[in-house]
Amino acid sequence: MTRTVLTRIGLTALLALAAQPLASPATAAETGASAVTVNCRSLPGSGSFSNPLRLGVVRGTVVAVGCPPLSSGAGYVSRYFLFSTTRTAGRGSVAGARFRLSGNLSAVHPRLASGAVTVLRSPQHGFWTGSSPNFTGRYLPITGLNPGTYRLGVEKLRSPLSSLSTPYFDIVIALG
Known part of the structure:
Protein backbone atom coordinates (compact mmCIF):
# COMPACT_ATOMS: atom_id res chain seq x y z
CA MET A 1 0.00 0.00 0.00
CA THR A 2 2.85 2.42 0.76
CA ARG A 3 4.18 2.30 -2.78
CA THR A 4 0.68 2.82 -4.18
CA VAL A 5 0.18 5.85 -1.96
CA LEU A 6 3.55 7.27 -3.02
CA THR A 7 2.56 6.93 -6.66
CA ARG A 8 -0.80 8.57 -6.07
CA ILE A 9 0.54 11.61 -4.25
CA GLY A 10 3.07 12.35 -6.90
CA LEU A 11 6.43 10.93 -5.99
CA THR A 12 8.30 13.74 -7.72
CA ALA A 13 6.48 16.48 -5.80
CA LEU A 14 6.89 14.78 -2.44
CA LEU A 15 10.56 13.96 -2.97
CA ALA A 16 11.24 17.55 -4.02
CA LEU A 17 9.62 18.76 -0.81
CA ALA A 18 11.45 16.17 1.31
CA ALA A 19 14.79 17.03 -0.29
CA GLN A 20 14.58 20.64 0.85
CA PRO A 21 17.04 21.45 3.61
CA LEU A 22 15.65 21.61 7.10
CA ALA A 23 15.41 25.16 8.27
CA SER A 24 17.13 26.30 11.41
CA PRO A 25 14.79 27.71 14.07
CA ALA A 26 15.58 31.25 12.96
CA THR A 27 15.22 30.62 9.22
CA ALA A 28 12.06 30.71 7.15
CA ALA A 29 13.44 29.83 3.73
CA GLU A 30 11.06 29.25 0.86
CA THR A 31 10.43 25.59 0.07
CA GLY A 32 8.67 26.16 -3.21
CA ALA A 33 6.95 28.84 -5.24
CA SER A 34 3.46 28.08 -3.92
CA ALA A 35 4.41 27.10 -0.36
CA VAL A 36 3.65 29.38 2.57
CA THR A 37 6.48 29.08 5.08
CA VAL A 38 6.16 30.12 8.72
CA ASN A 39 8.51 29.81 11.67
CA CYS A 40 7.18 27.15 14.04
CA ARG A 41 8.17 29.22 17.08
CA SER A 42 6.12 32.19 15.89
CA LEU A 43 2.82 30.29 15.74
CA PRO A 44 0.16 31.21 18.30
CA GLY A 45 -0.60 28.50 20.87
CA SER A 46 1.48 26.38 23.22
CA GLY A 47 1.47 23.12 21.26
CA SER A 48 -0.58 21.26 23.88
CA PHE A 49 -3.72 19.30 23.02
CA SER A 50 -5.96 21.99 24.55
CA ASN A 51 -3.97 24.91 23.07
CA PRO A 52 -2.45 23.66 19.78
CA LEU A 53 -0.13 25.71 17.60
CA ARG A 54 -2.43 27.35 15.04
CA LEU A 55 -1.56 27.15 11.36
CA GLY A 56 -4.79 28.80 10.17
CA VAL A 57 -6.59 27.99 6.94
CA VAL A 58 -4.54 25.85 4.54
CA ARG A 59 -5.31 26.48 0.88
CA GLY A 60 -2.19 24.98 -0.73
CA THR A 61 1.05 24.04 1.01
CA VAL A 62 2.01 25.30 4.45
CA VAL A 63 5.38 24.48 6.01
CA ALA A 64 6.09 25.34 9.64
CA VAL A 65 9.89 25.29 9.84
CA GLY A 66 12.27 24.81 12.74
CA CYS A 67 9.99 23.06 15.22
CA PRO A 68 11.95 22.22 18.40
CA PRO A 69 12.73 18.55 19.08
CA LEU A 70 10.32 16.35 21.00
CA SER A 71 11.93 14.69 24.00
CA SER A 72 11.18 11.89 26.41
CA GLY A 73 9.07 12.74 29.42
CA ALA A 74 5.47 13.71 30.07
CA GLY A 75 4.46 16.89 28.29
CA TYR A 76 7.42 16.87 25.92
CA VAL A 77 6.78 13.73 23.89
CA SER A 78 4.05 15.26 21.67
CA ARG A 79 2.97 18.53 20.07
CA TYR A 80 -0.26 19.56 18.36
CA PHE A 81 -1.03 21.80 15.37
CA LEU A 82 -4.50 23.05 14.40
CA PHE A 83 -5.45 23.81 10.80
CA SER A 84 -8.59 24.21 8.69
CA THR A 85 -9.40 23.47 5.08
CA THR A 86 -12.19 24.99 3.00
CA ARG A 87 -12.24 22.34 0.29
CA THR A 88 -11.81 18.60 -0.05
CA ALA A 89 -8.13 17.65 -0.13
CA GLY A 90 -7.20 16.75 -3.70
CA ARG A 91 -4.99 14.07 -5.13
CA HIS A 109 5.32 10.33 13.99
CA PRO A 110 2.15 12.17 12.87
CA ARG A 111 -1.50 11.46 13.57
CA LEU A 112 -4.58 13.37 12.46
CA ALA A 113 -7.75 14.01 14.45
CA SER A 114 -11.08 15.66 13.80
CA GLY A 115 -12.58 16.71 17.12
CA ALA A 116 -12.00 13.86 19.55
CA VAL A 117 -11.75 11.22 16.82
CA THR A 118 -8.39 10.11 15.41
CA VAL A 119 -8.77 9.91 11.64
CA LEU A 120 -5.28 8.70 10.61
CA ARG A 121 -2.40 7.22 12.62
CA SER A 122 1.25 6.89 11.68
CA PRO A 123 1.60 3.11 12.28
CA GLN A 124 -1.46 2.20 10.19
CA HIS A 125 -1.53 4.92 7.52
CA GLY A 126 1.83 6.71 7.46
CA PHE A 127 4.67 6.34 5.00
CA TRP A 128 8.36 7.23 5.09
CA THR A 129 10.45 9.38 2.79
CA GLY A 130 14.16 8.78 2.45
CA SER A 131 15.96 5.52 3.10
CA SER A 132 16.47 3.48 6.26
CA PRO A 133 18.10 4.22 8.63
CA ASN A 134 18.29 7.90 7.63
CA PHE A 135 14.65 8.69 6.88
CA THR A 136 13.76 12.27 5.95
CA GLY A 137 10.08 12.36 6.86
CA ARG A 138 6.90 10.61 7.93
CA TYR A 139 3.63 11.58 6.26
CA LEU A 140 -0.07 10.74 6.25
CA PRO A 141 -1.97 10.66 2.95
CA ILE A 142 -4.98 12.99 3.29
CA THR A 143 -6.42 12.83 -0.23
CA GLY A 144 -10.21 13.07 0.04
CA LEU A 145 -10.16 14.71 3.49
CA ASN A 146 -13.35 16.75 3.87
CA PRO A 147 -13.29 20.49 4.56
CA GLY A 148 -13.10 21.21 8.28
CA THR A 149 -10.81 21.78 11.23
CA TYR A 150 -8.19 19.18 12.09
CA ARG A 151 -5.56 18.62 14.77
CA LEU A 152 -2.24 17.22 13.54
CA GLY A 153 -0.42 15.65 16.46
CA VAL A 154 3.22 14.63 16.28
CA GLU A 155 4.98 12.43 18.78
CA LYS A 156 8.23 10.77 19.71
CA LEU A 157 7.58 7.08 20.13
CA ARG A 158 9.21 5.05 22.90
CA SER A 159 11.59 3.28 20.58
CA PRO A 160 14.43 3.36 20.06
CA LEU A 161 14.70 3.33 23.83
CA SER A 162 18.19 4.80 23.65
CA SER A 163 16.76 7.88 21.95
CA LEU A 164 16.01 10.85 24.18
CA SER A 165 14.69 13.16 21.49
CA THR A 166 13.78 13.77 17.87
CA PRO A 167 15.71 16.13 15.61
CA TYR A 168 14.37 19.60 14.79
CA PHE A 169 11.57 19.09 12.29
CA ASP A 170 9.26 20.90 9.89
CA ILE A 171 5.49 20.38 9.70
CA VAL A 172 4.22 20.02 6.13
CA ILE A 173 0.58 20.21 5.08
CA ALA A 174 0.14 20.04 1.32
CA LEU A 175 -3.29 20.07 -0.31
CA GLY A 176 -3.30 18.83 -3.90
Whole structure:
Protein backbone atom coordinates (compact mmCIF):
# COMPACT_ATOMS: atom_id res chain seq x y z
CA MET A 1 0.00 0.00 0.00
CA THR A 2 2.85 2.42 0.76
CA ARG A 3 4.18 2.30 -2.78
CA THR A 4 0.68 2.82 -4.18
CA VAL A 5 0.18 5.85 -1.96
CA LEU A 6 3.55 7.27 -3.02
CA THR A 7 2.56 6.93 -6.66
CA ARG A 8 -0.80 8.57 -6.07
CA ILE A 9 0.54 11.61 -4.25
CA GLY A 10 3.07 12.35 -6.90
CA LEU A 11 6.43 10.93 -5.99
CA THR A 12 8.30 13.74 -7.72
CA ALA A 13 6.48 16.48 -5.80
CA LEU A 14 6.89 14.78 -2.44
CA LEU A 15 10.56 13.96 -2.97
CA ALA A 16 11.24 17.55 -4.02
CA LEU A 17 9.62 18.76 -0.81
CA ALA A 18 11.45 16.17 1.31
CA ALA A 19 14.79 17.03 -0.29
CA GLN A 20 14.58 20.64 0.85
CA PRO A 21 17.04 21.45 3.61
CA LEU A 22 15.65 21.61 7.10
CA ALA A 23 15.41 25.16 8.27
CA SER A 24 17.13 26.30 11.41
CA PRO A 25 14.79 27.71 14.07
CA ALA A 26 15.58 31.25 12.96
CA THR A 27 15.22 30.62 9.22
CA ALA A 28 12.06 30.71 7.15
CA ALA A 29 13.44 29.83 3.73
CA GLU A 30 11.06 29.25 0.86
CA THR A 31 10.43 25.59 0.07
CA GLY A 32 8.67 26.16 -3.21
CA ALA A 33 6.95 28.84 -5.24
CA SER A 34 3.46 28.08 -3.92
CA ALA A 35 4.41 27.10 -0.36
CA VAL A 36 3.65 29.38 2.57
CA THR A 37 6.48 29.08 5.08
CA VAL A 38 6.16 30.12 8.72
CA ASN A 39 8.51 29.81 11.67
CA CYS A 40 7.18 27.15 14.04
CA ARG A 41 8.17 29.22 17.08
CA SER A 42 6.12 32.19 15.89
CA LEU A 43 2.82 30.29 15.74
CA PRO A 44 0.16 31.21 18.30
CA GLY A 45 -0.60 28.50 20.87
CA SER A 46 1.48 26.38 23.22
CA GLY A 47 1.47 23.12 21.26
CA SER A 48 -0.58 21.26 23.88
CA PHE A 49 -3.72 19.30 23.02
CA SER A 50 -5.96 21.99 24.55
CA ASN A 51 -3.97 24.91 23.07
CA PRO A 52 -2.45 23.66 19.78
CA LEU A 53 -0.13 25.71 17.60
CA ARG A 54 -2.43 27.35 15.04
CA LEU A 55 -1.56 27.15 11.36
CA GLY A 56 -4.79 28.80 10.17
CA VAL A 57 -6.59 27.99 6.94
CA VAL A 58 -4.54 25.85 4.54
CA ARG A 59 -5.31 26.48 0.88
CA GLY A 60 -2.19 24.98 -0.73
CA THR A 61 1.05 24.04 1.01
CA VAL A 62 2.01 25.30 4.45
CA VAL A 63 5.38 24.48 6.01
CA ALA A 64 6.09 25.34 9.64
CA VAL A 65 9.89 25.29 9.84
CA GLY A 66 12.27 24.81 12.74
CA CYS A 67 9.99 23.06 15.22
CA PRO A 68 11.95 22.22 18.40
CA PRO A 69 12.73 18.55 19.08
CA LEU A 70 10.32 16.35 21.00
CA SER A 71 11.93 14.69 24.00
CA SER A 72 11.18 11.89 26.41
CA GLY A 73 9.07 12.74 29.42
CA ALA A 74 5.47 13.71 30.07
CA GLY A 75 4.46 16.89 28.29
CA TYR A 76 7.42 16.87 25.92
CA VAL A 77 6.78 13.73 23.89
CA SER A 78 4.05 15.26 21.67
CA ARG A 79 2.97 18.53 20.07
CA TYR A 80 -0.26 19.56 18.36
CA PHE A 81 -1.03 21.80 15.37
CA LEU A 82 -4.50 23.05 14.40
CA PHE A 83 -5.45 23.81 10.80
CA SER A 84 -8.59 24.21 8.69
CA THR A 85 -9.40 23.47 5.08
CA THR A 86 -12.19 24.99 3.00
CA ARG A 87 -12.24 22.34 0.29
CA THR A 88 -11.81 18.60 -0.05
CA ALA A 89 -8.13 17.65 -0.13
CA GLY A 90 -7.20 16.75 -3.70
CA ARG A 91 -4.99 14.07 -5.13
CA GLY A 92 -1.48 14.10 -3.68
CA SER A 93 -2.44 15.74 -0.38
CA VAL A 94 -0.28 14.93 2.66
CA ALA A 95 0.27 16.04 6.25
CA GLY A 96 3.28 15.14 8.33
CA ALA A 97 6.79 15.95 9.44
CA ARG A 98 10.04 16.49 7.56
CA PHE A 99 13.25 15.77 9.48
CA ARG A 100 16.72 14.32 9.14
CA LEU A 101 17.61 11.32 11.30
CA SER A 102 21.13 10.71 12.55
CA GLY A 103 22.73 9.06 15.55
CA ASN A 104 20.33 8.09 18.30
CA LEU A 105 17.53 10.45 17.30
CA SER A 106 13.98 9.16 17.04
CA ALA A 107 11.58 9.86 14.16
CA VAL A 108 8.62 12.23 14.40
CA HIS A 109 5.32 10.33 13.99
CA PRO A 110 2.15 12.17 12.87
CA ARG A 111 -1.50 11.46 13.57
CA LEU A 112 -4.58 13.37 12.46
CA ALA A 113 -7.75 14.01 14.45
CA SER A 114 -11.08 15.66 13.80
CA GLY A 115 -12.58 16.71 17.12
CA ALA A 116 -12.00 13.86 19.55
CA VAL A 117 -11.75 11.22 16.82
CA THR A 118 -8.39 10.11 15.41
CA VAL A 119 -8.77 9.91 11.64
CA LEU A 120 -5.28 8.70 10.61
CA ARG A 121 -2.40 7.22 12.62
CA SER A 122 1.25 6.89 11.68
CA PRO A 123 1.60 3.11 12.28
CA GLN A 124 -1.46 2.20 10.19
CA HIS A 125 -1.53 4.92 7.52
CA GLY A 126 1.83 6.71 7.46
CA PHE A 127 4.67 6.34 5.00
CA TRP A 128 8.36 7.23 5.09
CA THR A 129 10.45 9.38 2.79
CA GLY A 130 14.16 8.78 2.45
CA SER A 131 15.96 5.52 3.10
CA SER A 132 16.47 3.48 6.26
CA PRO A 133 18.10 4.22 8.63
CA ASN A 134 18.29 7.90 7.63
CA PHE A 135 14.65 8.69 6.88
CA THR A 136 13.76 12.27 5.95
CA GLY A 137 10.08 12.36 6.86
CA ARG A 138 6.90 10.61 7.93
CA TYR A 139 3.63 11.58 6.26
CA LEU A 140 -0.07 10.74 6.25
CA PRO A 141 -1.97 10.66 2.95
CA ILE A 142 -4.98 12.99 3.29
CA THR A 143 -6.42 12.83 -0.23
CA GLY A 144 -10.21 13.07 0.04
CA LEU A 145 -10.16 14.71 3.49
CA ASN A 146 -13.35 16.75 3.87
CA PRO A 147 -13.29 20.49 4.56
CA GLY A 148 -13.10 21.21 8.28
CA THR A 149 -10.81 21.78 11.23
CA TYR A 150 -8.19 19.18 12.09
CA ARG A 151 -5.56 18.62 14.77
CA LEU A 152 -2.24 17.22 13.54
CA GLY A 153 -0.42 15.65 16.46
CA VAL A 154 3.22 14.63 16.28
CA GLU A 155 4.98 12.43 18.78
CA LYS A 156 8.23 10.77 19.71
CA LEU A 157 7.58 7.08 20.13
CA ARG A 158 9.21 5.05 22.90
CA SER A 159 11.59 3.28 20.58
CA PRO A 160 14.43 3.36 20.06
CA LEU A 161 14.70 3.33 23.83
CA SER A 162 18.19 4.80 23.65
CA SER A 163 16.76 7.88 21.95
CA LEU A 164 16.01 10.85 24.18
CA SER A 165 14.69 13.16 21.49
CA THR A 166 13.78 13.77 17.87
CA PRO A 167 15.71 16.13 15.61
CA TYR A 168 14.37 19.60 14.79
CA PHE A 169 11.57 19.09 12.29
CA ASP A 170 9.26 20.90 9.89
CA ILE A 171 5.49 20.38 9.70
CA VAL A 172 4.22 20.02 6.13
CA ILE A 173 0.58 20.21 5.08
CA ALA A 174 0.14 20.04 1.32
CA LEU A 175 -3.29 20.07 -0.31
CA GLY A 176 -3.30 18.83 -3.90
